[in-house]
Amino acid sequence: MTDLSATAAVPNAAPTKAKARQKAIVRFPYQIHAGITPAMNRAIERMTGGNHSLLAAADVIRMSLHGYLMQNDAQYHREVAGNR
Numbered sequence: 180m181t182d183l184s185a186t187a188a189v190p191n192a193a194p195t196k197a198k199a200r201q202k203a204i205v206r207f208p209y210q211i212h213a214g215i216t217p218a219m220n221r222a223i224e225r226m227t228g229g230n231h232s233l234l235a236a237a238d239v240i241r242m243s244l245h246g247y248l249m250q251n252d253a254q255y256h257r258e259v260a261g262n263r
Contacts, residue, residue, distance in 0.1 A: 207241070 215223075223236050248255040 213240075 203222050223239050226232070226239050227234050245259075249259065
């Protein structure tokens with residue numbers, strides 16, 4: 180049996196550090212749940228399905244809500260348009 184307590188430390192060895200996890204950037208801090216119709220679901224699947232899709236379902240829904248609010252909520256429009 181080998182006595183591991185007697186092994187010498189490696190000279191000039193740098194101590195190992197655990198990598199610090201980066202905090203996730205929270206770009207969209209709020210979430211909402213909404214029911215959709217089967218036709219809406221099929222349309223979203225067509226837009227987001229496949230290997231070549233650049234959008235996720237959440238992106239399509241977010242863009243749709245943004246367009247609706249830009250047209251129908253003047254305060255939202257002013258807030259968002261002021262940030263450009």
